[in-house]
Amino acid sequence: MTHLIILPVVLPALLGPITLLFFRAHPAAQRAMGLGGTAALLALALALWPIATDGPQLYRLGDWPAPFGIVLVLDRLAALMLILTAFLALAVQIYVLGTGWDRKGRHFHALFLFQLMGLNGAFLTGDAFNLFVFFEVLLIASYGLMVHGGGTNRIRAGVQYVTYNLVGSSLFLIGLATVYGMTGTLNMADLGQRIAALPDGDMALTRVAAVLLLLVFAIKGALVPLHLWLPNTYALAPGPVAALFAVMTKVGAYATLRLGSVMLPKGTTELLFGTLLAPAGMLTLIIGALGVLGAKGLARQAAFAAVASMGTVFIGLSALDPAVTAATLYYMIHSTLAGALLFLITDQVQTLRNSDDLTQARPPLPGTLAALFFVAAIATAGMPPLSGFLGKLLILQSLPVWPVWTTILLGSLLLMLGLARSGSLLFWKGYEIAAQPTGQIPPLARFALVALILSLVALTLFAGQIHPALQQIAQDLHDPIAYVQANDLPAMGAKP
């Protein structure tokens, strides 16, 4: 048992309050805490990867044994999500420092650190109720970040966002209480064993609880028809915050994976994913793509692109096949980075044009921004040569059924059309006004954008090295014996 496992939660939990209490009047120190903390989290996540490859590692909080105490479990999937979160957060943090977004309101860095604490905790925990608590931690930080900088419409969208998520939290609690009432445990691995051992008469109750939990994770993952909170929230949140939120929808996908893999018995998972998740995922992709085509503003377009990418992810997850899951994980990494890139570029476009409306003619934008948008659009639509194409290709190759092929290909076409339209409106129509290109991208912000693009390039170039690791993760998920054994549960039989 190494104490390194708890650090991704404890470190931001310490740095956040310190930033809040002692550096209230020192913006430079706040920035140092934010940047230093995020960089340390990335280093930590990278250090945890080799530990995770030795097999799932258990961390008992307060040294209480598994079904009674809360445990953290570090497996490959958790470590991968930690690395992804920390890398994205670092890029966003650098962008924020470059553009001065953190000065537009108070306590940006403290909230940012709390958000990372919630995300890391949600990825690490092996206890279903603890997952709820970390969801709340990341949500309450996200409420603060979402309304950062103020503005009436942003706060009004914030009210909607908070309301939606409070309802989601209530559903989560009802689901957890149902599960606890049936099994008397909340440890994920223990839940899996006990639910599988329930008598057939409790089948209906199991399904109700499973659907409730899936509903909650679908809200987080913006699955149609529960996606309604996302477009407004992401479009009206500050650009860098929306970019960080790109990983938040993935928390929904991650929790869905854990639910299907560890907590539910195979038969229930197959029924649930096959009848609910697969059609909903296809609908999500199409509605997201149509939203991209119809959006009037670039921010809303980027938000709908995030919905569409979640559609592809959920289609892949619902197949319950190791090869498809590995492909989906690859696409998930890609879509997180590409989504964040698009949101950051949207923020630049909004700043330089002073408007989000695509149809309004404004003086031309700098050529570098046009080039960056072009790359982001290619990545988002999933066109070659970037990793989005590889991800979609892997999913299509491992899932050769016509509804999936039709949906994904049609979705890609719609995405491409929508992004091409906004690209030409934004970067070509400006030249109808005789004026010099306005403004420049701040150097640090440009560095963050280029770093995100380079990460996508690396994801493409090293796909041959990354994909086997993802296949290993998928294999672990489909056969979670090691995960369950790591929890060191007492033998079944003695009822608690």
Added chain:
Amino acid sequence: MELYLATAIGLLTAVGTYLLLRGRSFPVILGLTLISYAVNLFIFASGGLRLSAPPILQSGVTTYTDPVPQALVLTAIVISFAMTAVITILALGAWLGAGHDRVDMSEGDEP
């Protein structure tokens, strides 16, 4: 006792859902509060209902009630209380900024 509690939970949820679907922020927040009450009662009941039994496990004691849901419900109460405070402040800010407290927005609204 089970019937009373189940009826209370159902009633709270129904009223809460109705209020949640109103168009103004005050009833919406009230609805959220009622739903959170219903959820708290539901969690409390998930360990089984027992009269006059302490939630303490000791060797030799046979009448006790499950302590875990009581710990869970405490967490849930604290969180829902804090969230209600957050959304009240946000709703107040939205009302002061917009001049009305309608929850829905139209698509043209920009930051």
